[in-house]
Amino acid sequence: MxxxxxxxxxxxxxxxxxxxxxxxxxxxxxxxxxxxxVTFINDSYPRATTSDxxxxxxxxxxxxxxxxxxxxxxxxxxxxxxxxxxGENAIVGAGSVVTKDVPAxxxxxGNPAKLLRYINAESRIEL
Numbered sequence: 797m798x799x800x801x802x803x804x805x806x807x808x809x810x811x812x813x814x815x816x817x818x819x820x821x822x823x824x825x826x827x828x829x830x831x832x833x834v835t836f837i838n839d840s841y842p843r844a845t846t847s848d849x850x851x852x853x854x855x856x857x858x859x860x861x862x863x864x865x866x867x868x869x870x871x872x873x874x875x876x877x878x879x880x881x882x883g884e885n886a887i888v889g890a891g892s893v894v895t896k897d898v899p900a901x902x903x904x905x906g907n908p909a910k911l912l913r914y915i916n917a918e919s920r921i922e923l
Contacts, residue, residue, distance in 0.1 A: 807824055807825060807826050807828070808826045808827070809826055809827045810824060810826065810827065810828045810829070810830070811828075811829050811830065812830045813830060813831050813832040813833075813834075813872065814832055814833075815832055815833040816830050816831070816832065816833060816834040816835070817834070817835045817836060818830070818836050819836050819837070819838045820838055820859050821838040821859040821860055821861045821862060821878065822836045822838065822861070822862045822863075822864070823861060823862070823863045823864065824864045825863075825864060825865050825866040825867075825868075825884075826866050826867075827866055827867045828864050828866070828867065828868050828869070828870075829868075829869040829870065830864075830869075830870050831869075831870060831871045831872030831873070831874065831890065832872040832873070833872055833873050834870050834871075834872065834873070834874050834875075834876070835874075835875045835876070836862055836875075836876045836878075837862075837875065837876065837877045837878050838859050838860050838861070838862070838878045839857065839859075839860060839878065840860060840877070840878055840879065860878035860879050861878065861879065862876055862877075862878050862879065862880055862881075862882075863880075863881045863882070864876075864882045865881065865882060865883050865884040865885075865886070865900070866884050866885070867884055867885040868882045868883065868884065868885060868886045868887070868888070868898075869886075869887045869888065870882065870888045871887075871888055871889050871890030871891065871892065871905075872890045872891070873890050873891040874888050874889075874890065874891060874892045874893070874894065874909075875892075875893045875894070876888075876894045877893070877894060877895050880894055880895070880896055880897050880898070881897045881898070882894065882897075882898045883897070883898050883899045883900035883901065883902060884900040884901070885900060885901045885915060886898045886899065886900060886901060886902045886903070886904070887902070887903045887904070887915070888904055888905070888909060889903070889904065889905025889906070889909070889912075890905075891905075891907070892904060892905050892906055892907065892909040893906075893907040893908050893909060894908075894909045895908040895909065896908075899911070899914075901914050901915045902914055902915075903915060
């Protein structure tokens with residue numbers, strides 16, 4: 797089973813703050829918070845032209861996916877690269893650059909984002 801399995805139902809109880817960019821290929825589950833000016837990336841190797849110098853078109857490009865699982869929070873000013881999964885209830889600190897998967901219930905921050913700790917049972921919000 798693909799870790800990017802897309803569901804067809806609409807997402808509920810999400811908050812997306814102003815100036816955030818959510819591009820094609822980003823899958824957001826329920827109860828997700830996205831802070832101000834969060835940017836998602838969907839191309840690991842962007843180029844303007846092909847190897848023969850022609851301007852790239854849609855046929856030269858493949859959308860790469862990102863998955864934000866239920867209850868995750870992404871702090872303002874963060875950048876999330878493609879091909880990553882942000883786990884259920886995870887928290888990404890403001891200004892972070894997420895370059896690899898974030899485990900469920902993890903708190904990460906920095907550039908690149910690194911694991912700081914896990915949310916303990918007392919502070920976890922069950923959704």
